[in-house]
Amino acid sequence: MATRVYECLKSIGEKIIENKDFLTDLDREIGDADHGVNMARGFQGVIEKVAQDDPDIGAVLKKTGMTLLSTVGGASGPLYGTAYMEAGKVLAGKNEISTDDFLAAFDAAIAGIQKRGKAEKGEKTMLDSLIPAREAFAEAAQGGADLKSSLDAACKAAEEGIEFTKTIAATKGRASYLGDRSIGHQDPGATSATITLETIRDFL
Ligand code: ADP
Ligand code: MG
Numbered sequence: 001m002a003t004r005v006y007e008c009l010k011s012i013g014e015k016i017i018e019n020k021d022f023l024t025d026l027d028r029e030i031g032d033a034d035h036g037v038n039m040a041r042g043f044q045g046v047i048e049k050v051a052q053d054d055p056d057i058g059a060v061l062k063k064t065g066m067t068l069l070s071t072v073g074g075a076s077g078p079l080y081g082t083a084y085m086e087a088g089k090v091l092a093g094k095n096e097i098s099t100d101d102f103l104a105a106f107d108a109a110i111a112g113i114q115k116r117g118k119a120e121k122g123e124k125t126m127l128d129s130l131i132p133a134r135e136a137f138a139e140a141a142q143g144g145a146d147l148k149s150s151l152d153a154a155c156k157a158a159e160e161g162i163e164f165t166k167t168i169a170a171t172k173g174r175a176s177y178l179g180d181r182s183i184g185h186q187d188p189g190a191t192s193a194t195i196t197l198e199t200i201r202d203f204l
Pocket of ligand 1 (some may be wrong): 027031032034035038039073074075076077079113116117118119124125126127172173174175187188189190
């Protein structure tokens with residue numbers, strides 16, 4: 001199972017690397033044109049440095065977070081790094097993940113991002129995809145959906161979250177320097193967060 005978690009992280013990395021130019025172009029519109037470059041560098045590090053056969057899912061995620069923290073840079077490095085590290089704490093010692101485990105890890109990841117970045121939903125950040133995705137995941141799971149179906153619901157909400165970011169002005173991060181001129185553009189971080197969730201869903 002832990003090998004599968006490494007494979008899943010590798011798959012996330014490959015998708016991020018594949019979308020490097022797209023994410024960077026989005027960041028060119030409202031930021032400093034480095035989101036894709038930052039994230040691709042970070043996940044290249046994850047693919048190379050994270051142990052492929054560690055049975056402890058928590059340890060694998062913790063190492064992923066530390067690698068992102070030290071290699072991504074920008075605002076998103078510490079935020080994604082913290083998200084993976086906090087999820088890793090919740091999953092420490094586990095070699096399988098239930099729907100409840102996933103929800104607990106998802107909650108911890110979001111709490112970590114919010115503690116570090118002090119943003120709420122509606123500020124045009126990755127949280128505009130992640131928070132609605134978490135809500136949709138919880139609702140589906142509570143209704144009896146399995147992990148993959150719950151993630152499917154989460155992905156739909158995350159996609160809607162991306163659309164929502166086009167309608168609002170940024171009040172956190174670099175894009176906030178643009179004020180209302182950031183309206184009309186989709187947030188790069190909300191996009192990379194959605195790509196992440198979609199890759200996990202597709203992996204299952
Ligand atoms: P930087 O803005 O330092 O160049 P990146 O370009 O890698 O960093 O990442 C930008 C993304 O980071 C934004 O699109 C946004 O989603 C996310 N972000 C920025 N600040 C915050 C914050 N305080 N909380 C959550 N996400 C944030
Ligand atoms: Mg940037």
